[in-house]
Amino acid sequence: MIRASQLWYGARTMKRTLSVAAFASVFALGSLAHATPCDNPLISACINSDTYWPNPGPTRFATVAGTETVARGNVGFGLVASYQSRPIVLTLPSPGAGGSKANVVDNQVTGNFLFAYGVTNRLELDIAVPVTFIQSGTGTSPITGGGDLSDTAVRDVRFGATYALVPRARVAPSSAAQTAWALTARFQMSAPTSDQANFAGEKTAVFIPSLAADYRYERWFFGAELGARIRPVTEFAGARVGTELALGLGAGYDILDRERLSVMAEARGYVNFAEQHDTAPSASGISSSPNGKTIVPAEWFVGLRTAPMLGDIALFGGGGGPIPTGDSVITVPRFRFILGAIFTPRKP
DSSP states (O other): OHHHHHHHHHHHHHHHHHSOOOOOOBOTTSOBOOSSTTTOSSBOOOSOSOOOOOOSSOOSSSSSOOSOOOOBTOEEEEEEEEEEEEEEEEEEOOSSTTOEEEEEEEEEEEEEEEEEEESSSSEEEEEEEEEEEEEOOOTTHHHHOOOOOOSSEEOOEEEEEEEEEEOOOOSOTTOTTOOSEEEEEEEEEEEOOSOTTTTOSOSSOEEEEEEEEEEEETTEEEEEEEEEEBOOOEEETTEEEOOEEEEEEEEEEEEETTTTEEEEEEEEEEEEOSOOEEEEOOTTSOEEEEOSOOBOOEEEEEEEEEOTTTTSEEEEEEEEEEOOOSSOOTTOOSEEEEEEEEEOOOOO
């Protein structure tokens, strides 16, 4: 855990170096802008554009949390990267019907450096350090007149603990002693270490409790996750993100035995409790009023996974897109691709 702690400290140091301390800009109607990206209650860049937060530790799915933990005294690590396209798009008034579109976050490639330590065979400590390697987009400039997004960004560090409530037997995947189902609890949080001008994180800490369960029958495996992301409401031009109920479902099949090749299909969604707003020009620059709507950002994913060394080393990849849940929803990309490699020793 020393190396993981050093990475966490490094991320905080990079945040202090790269984040914008203050800037002045002008609203489209001429009002003065806020002092920092989080200060303006209506045009805040402190919304995490990437809802994909992979967990450290063993997993059979790419987006649904796993139920197993790293063995006692062992360290697991991995890198999970994702590319998403246009997760935040802003509709601007224009003479034509429907208005014009501004790609606030256009293209984004993010890597999650994952670390896990087995305190016992049931208790695991976790840390995830996400960094955006490359991105493009207008940022808040269509409204504030400021600059575009930075080419790279430090994101919010996540850390916490995982405990196997109903542990899975630590045997070979093909063994007759393999446990049919398992249940695991997690409590994590994210720290506001991000570049706040780049839609890279939150303005405060986010608390992330969850339960993950899975069931295995012969070559079939199924997973489910129920959790929450607890945080205050942040608004960007009427789109409001607050506390969310997180739901995930997955199903897969081992094409080859012993986890050597598997196919998986997954879906995940976030029931956002914050009421959405409509915005309009006003004498003070911009006004925001409730419209009675709520949003549910949701995505599907299909992919392949291989774990030739009894599951300790796993490679997975695939892609997906949005699940229609109504009008255009903030933080839902038009498509996403995921590629990951993890080492998570599970032997006793």
